[in-house]
Amino acid sequence: MSEITPEIVAAHQLTPDEYDRIVAILGREPNLTELGIFSVMWSEHCSYKSSRLHLKKLPTRSPRVVQGPGENAGILDIGKDAAGNDYCIAFKIESHNHPSFIEPFQGAATGVGGILRDIFTMGARPIAVMDALRFGPLDHPTAGARNRRILDGVVSGIAHYGNCFGVPTVGGETVFEPSYNGNPLVNVFALGVFRKDQIFYGKASGEGNPVIYVGAKTGRDGIHGASMASAEFTEESKQKRPNVQVGDPFMEKLLLEACIEAMATGAIAGIQDMGAAGLTCSTCEMGSRAGTGIEFDLKHVPQREKGMTPYEIMLSESQERMLLVAFKGREQEVLDVFKKWGLDAVIIGQVTTDGILRVKDHGTVVAEIPNRPLADEAPLYDRPYTQPLRTAPLEAPAFASADLTADLFTLAGSGDLCDKRWIWEQYDYMVRTNTLAGPGGDAAVVRIKETGSSVAMALDGNGRYTLLDPREGAKLMVAECCRNLSCVGAEPVGATNNLNFGNPERPEIMAQLVEAIEGMAEACAFFETPITGGNVSLYNETLGDPIFPSPVLGIVGLLPTADPPGIAFRGEGHHVYLLGGIGEADEQRMGCTQYAKQVVQQMWGLPPRLDMEFEKKVQQAVREIVRSGAAASAHDVSDGGLVWALAECSFPNGIGVAAEVDSDLRPELLLFHEGPSRVVISTADPGVVETIAAHHGVPAVRLGQTVRNRLAVVNRGEALIGTELDALKERWSTALASQLEAELHV
Amino acid sequence: MRFGVVVFPGSNCDHDAWYAVTANLGHEADFLWHSDRGLKGADCVILPGGFSYGDYLRCGAIAKFSPVMESVKRHAAEGGLVLGICNGFQILTECGLLPGALVRNRNLKFICKPVELRAATPNSPFTCAIPADASLTIPIAHGEGCYTASEEMLDRLEAEDRVAFRYVQNPNGSLRDIAGVLNEGRNVLGMMPHPERATDPLMGSVDGRLVFESLIQTLAPAQ
Numbered sequence: 025m026s027e028i029t030p031e032i033v034a035a036h037q038l039t040p041d042e043y044d045r046i047v048a049i050l051g052r053e054p055n056l057t058e059l060g061i062f063s064v065m066w067s068e069h070c071s072y073k074s075s076r077l078h079l080k081k082l083p084t085r086s087p088r089v090v091q092g093p094g095e096n097a098g099i100l101d102i103g104k105d106a107a108g109n110d111y112c113i114a115f116k117i118e119s120h121n122h123p124s125f126i127e128p129f130q131g132a133a134t135g136v137g138g139i140l141r142d143i144f145t146m147g148a149r150p151i152a153v154m155d156a157l158r159f160g161p162l163d164h165p166t167a168g169a170r171n172r173r174i175l176d177g178v179v180s181g182i183a184h185y186g187n188c189f190g191v192p193t194v195g196g197e198t199v200f201e202p203s204y205n206g207n208p209l210v211n212v213f214a215l216g217v218f219r220k221d222q223i224f225y226g227k228a229s230g231e232g233n234p235v236i237y238v239g240a241k242t243g244r245d246g247i248h249g250a251s252m253a254s255a256e257f258t259e260e261s262k263q264k265r266p267n268v269q270v271g272d273p274f275m276e277k278l279l280l281e282a283c284i285e286a287m288a289t290g291a292i293a294g295i296q297d298m299g300a301a302g303l304t305c306s307t308c309e310m311g312s313r314a315g316t317g318i319e320f321d322l323k324h325v326p327q328r329e330k331g332m333t334p335y336e337i338m339l340s341e342s343q344e345r346m347l348l349v350a351f352k353g354r355e356q357e358v359l360d361v362f363k364k365w366g367l368d369a370v371i372i373g374q375v376t377t378d379g380i381l382r383v384k385d386h387g388t389v390v391a392e393i394p395n396r397p398l399a400d401e402a403p404l405y406d407r408p409y410t411q412p413l414r415t416a417p418l419e420a421p422a423f424a425s426a427d428l429t430a431d432l433f434t435l436a437g438s439g440d441l442c443d444k445r446w447i448w449e450q451y452d453y454m455v456r457t458n459t460l461a462g463p464g465g466d467a468a469v470v471r472i473k474e475t476g477s478s479v480a481m482a483l484d485g486n487g488r489y490t491l492l493d494p495r496e497g498a499k500l501m502v503a504e505c506c507r508n509l510s511c512v513g514a515e516p517v518g519a520t521n522n523l524n525f526g527n528p529e530r531p532e533i534m535a536q537l538v539e540a541i542e543g544m545a546e547a548c549a550f551f552e553t554p555i556t557g558g559n560v561s562l563y564n565e566t567l568g569d570p571i572f573p574s575p576v577l578g579i580v581g582l583l584p585t586a587d588p589p590g591i592a593f594r595g596e597g598h599h600v601y602l603l604g605g606i607g608e609a610d611e612q613r614m615g616c617t618q619y620a621k622q623v624v625q626q627m628w629g630l631p632p633r634l635d636m637e638f639e640k641k642v643q644q645a646v647r648e649i650v651r652s653g654a655a656a657s658a659h660d661v662s663d664g665g666l667v668w669a670l671a672e673c674s675f676p677n678g679i680g681v682a683a684e685v686d687s688d689l690r691p692e693l694l695l696f697h698e699g700p701s702r703v704v705i706s707t708a709d710p711g712v713v714e715t716i717a718a719h720h721g722v723p724a725v726r727l728g729q730t731v732r733n734r735l736a737v738v739n740r741g742e743a744l745i746g747t748e749l750d751a752l753k754e755r756w757s758t759a760l761a762s763q764l765e766a767e768l769h770v
Numbered sequence: 771m772r773f774g775v776v777v778f779p780g781s782n783c784d785h786d787a788w789y790a791v792t793a794n795l796g797h798e799a800d801f802l803w804h805s806d807r808g809l810k811g812a813d814c815v816i817l818p819g820g821f822s823y824g825d826y827l828r829c830g831a832i833a834k835f836s837p838v839m840e841s842v843k844r845h846a847a848e849g850g851l852v853l854g855i856c857n858g859f860q861i862l863t864e865c866g867l868l869p870g871a872l873v874r875n876r877n878l879k880f881i882c883k884p885v886e887l888r889a890a891t892p893n894s895p896f897t898c899a900i901p902a903d904a905s906l907t908i909p910i911a912h913g914e915g916c917y918t919a920s921e922e923m924l925d926r927l928e929a930e931d932r933v934a935f936r937y938v939q940n941p942n943g944s945l946r947d948i949a950g951v952l953n954e955g956r957n958v959l960g961m962m963p964h965p966e967r968a969t970d971p972l973m974g975s976v977d978g979r980l981v982f983e984s985l986i987q988t989l990a991p992a993q
Contacts, residue, residue, distance in 0.1 A: 180879075183879075184880075187882075187911070187913075188780070188821045188824070272824070274825075274826070277779070277780055277782065278779055278780075281779070365779060366779065449881055449882055450879050450880045451882060452880070452882045452911040454882065454909055454967055454973070455782055455783060455819075455911065456785070457786045457789060457970065457973055459973075460973075471972065473789070587971075
């Protein structure tokens with residue numbers, strides 16, 4: 025047994041204090057395998073040791089919440105089918121940022137694979153995936169070529185995995201900032217559906233019950249992935265490619281079908297996927313949750329190559345593997361199902377009562393660790409925090425537009441606002457024939473055939489807002505996400521969050537994290553969207569440069585199955601309203617906008633002001649208008665402001681609007697400010713819209729009527745914007761492809 | 771009428787095809803497991819979309835050796851109806867029931883979108899209910915949907931009126947805009963677009979119903 029030196033401890037990213045704690049838990053020095061096991065379980069990625077203290081502030085309960093944080097995914101009750109069976113959805117978001125930088129295709133593909141397993145390990149069949157992606161700018165002078173390669177690889181990887189598995193990728197968002205040059209973000213959300221009496225948990229219950237390993241063989245890929253994901257990138261880590269796992273979506277599809285079939289036999293007591301930290305994490309977490317131990321022998325573990333050490337087998341992150349516990353005496357039923365699907369399924373050990381994770385190698389004990397301290401008593405840090413890092417001035421610079429219509433064209437051609445069809449047409453967004461609203465809208469809507477109801481979902485995040493004010497930025501994110509759901513007529517009911525931040529050991533970064541969590545907690549409580557799970561990704565820095573604080577939120581909502589109105593103006597002569605009014609704006613609160621970013625090319629000031637009470641009223645009004653059937657279209661005003669929202673409503677059918685407003689705001693603010701609580705609605709039935717708005721005490725400003733192929737805005741007789749749609753749409757629809765394909769097809 | 775929907779381990783449009791012909795069109799359908807022989811009395815066998823056995827080698831290259839395909843080939847040889855959609859089309863060309871091959875899309879990317887199609891002949895059990903000048907909106911979702919065959923074969927297909935569907939705007943580089951072809955006996959159709967995804971008004975188009983209604987109309991007198 026090798027001697028554990030301080031250098032070996034440091035190489036495992038454990039502090040001397042943490043090492044002392046390990047010695048105290050074991051009552052002796054660990055061997056190398058045990059040290060490896062502790063290092064992955066106590067990594068930031070698995071233990072949330074820097075964030076746990078603050079995550080407790082998030083609201084996690086509501087009458088619908090069946091399972092909150094702590095399991096593989098959160099679960100909400102969505103109501104009954106015609107026969108009276110209760111149905112649930114399971115959903116979660118997870119990041120695969122670091123692997124996607126090192127190897128974009130496989131990094132993103134296995135990100136999809138990991139979150140899908142989290143869903144179906146609970147018994148739910150995945151019915152939708154969405155992605156929040158952040159890259160460095162594609163035209164960046166030094167990093168542009170690499171950014172283009174990363175985007176192409178990530179999108180291909182998501183497409184490869186999701187399309188083959190057979191889950192529709194129904195939406196997402198893609199944003200570009202230089203802060204993601206060395207640190208792209210790939211956050212994948214997945215949602216599944218199942219009956220409430222068919223939920224499975226990751227618990228190893230029942231003494232003597234057999235522990236079964238199923239799925240792909242264990243190889244040397246991904247060893248130490250979890251600890252890699254918990255370290256900043258340095259020059260050396262770019263050499264860490266062997267740490268990235270390789271995905272096999274066909275194997276995953278077999279696992280899905282086999283697991284769901286095996287669960288139906290009633291012979292399974294508990295099940296958990298092997299994700300980060302692989303066999304280590306699944307064995308000790310399943311034992312810890314049930315208050316039991318697991319004893320197994322590595323000689324039974326199917327291995328892809330010869331000569332793997334216990335250390336390597338325990339830390340491998342080979343994909344498409346699951347661990348399950350069967351009821352003693354019924355194991356053959358389980359094994360038969362996996363055989364039918366052509367999958368390895370092997371009994372590797374059994375459940376014990378001593379609470380110990382005991383790993384043997386051909387009979388010799390190679391690791392013996394009490395489960396609970398390993399899984400649940402990881403170090404907890406109250407890291408010091410000061411004022412959030414702020415890299416932009418508070419004061420606004422002088423800015424004035426030379427040509428407002430030209431500014432609109434600049435926005436149309438920008439990476440953030442341009443058409444993302446090049447990305448989402450690579451995703452099979454329709455498979456399973458449930459997609460009522462797919463990519464390109466405010467929220468995706470997926471029908472649940474079993475219940476006759478539908479689920480809406482949206483992902484949102486705005487790093488500029490959270491950089492300028494993490495607390496208010498997080499609240500704005502919650503508000504926007506709920507507004508997006510309201511635009512399709514859905515009632516928001518639950519949320520999952522992905523907290524992407526820099527190095528928490530820096531107090532000014534820790535402060536960003538704390539304030540964002542507190543803001544999110546306040547808004548999620550207000551909008552009644554409890555957080556049922558999620559993921560924290562820290563150390564998103566390269567060579568000391570942190571990313572913008574980038575929380576991403578996925579919110580789900582419920583609605584009766586119907587054809588949602590969509591964002592597009594649908595016919596000429598419809599009345600266009602701005603529900604919520606023109607809103608308020610000033611120079612300082614323009615500094616976060618797309619106008620500031622793309623036209624002024626600076627960032628400053630503060631995010632828009634949010635009045636949550638008012639926001640809620642606007643959302644209630646939108647939902648009621650949409651559900652009344654009076655809305656031909658509904659689209660929220662967010663990035664790019666009012667005129668950009670009007671442009672997006674105009675593109676799909678070539679039907680724009682001739683708008684006339686009456687405002688004191690100077691044109692740049694009036695057109696492009698990003699104040700919240702606003703929704704553009706077109707209707708053939710203005711009376712209904714006005715009545716419902718008035719009932720909720722929300723202003724409904726009439727902007728004008730829809731017209732073919734034209735977008736125009738006039739304020740008090742002064743023409744601010746006037747353009748044919750064709751040219752603007754051409755700029756918008758070709759911007760991304762032209763930036764990418766010039767390079768990729770050389 | 772009774773449909774049989776083949777289920778390979780990597781099929782992922784099997785349930786969609788089943789749902790389309792049962793819930794949306796009101797007919798009977800059974801799933802046919804890939805390692806079983808026998809078609810459970812199906813009048814029409816559907817080979818659905820997906821990735822049969824992972825398709826890492828070549829789409830459909832392994833599926834052609836599966837036990838269920840022996841039964842499908844016999845069914846086809848006896849004049850039985852076979853509809854291969856997407857991966858099903860790829861499998862039909864691999865096992866020689868249809869000529870040509872499907873290779874990677876010209877842009878080398880997976881493409882998912884609704885496309886416009888025209889039925890190139892009314893003279894088949896899959897297209898007989900489609901009005902002559904109708905333009906159908908039906909989705910595609912594939913990475914390897916570019917139809918290729920030798921010039922001689924393409925000429926022959928046209929001479930024998932065996933091109934079933936053509937793209938109005940070619941999305942993937944298919945030769946002569948071909949989206950679907952028939953076998954010599956006209957009882958086997960392979961097509962890349964997914965008619966089963968266009969059988970429900972909530973999905974945006976019901977034009978795919980015409981393919982199934984053609985089949986139903988063809989078999990109706992016999993039943």
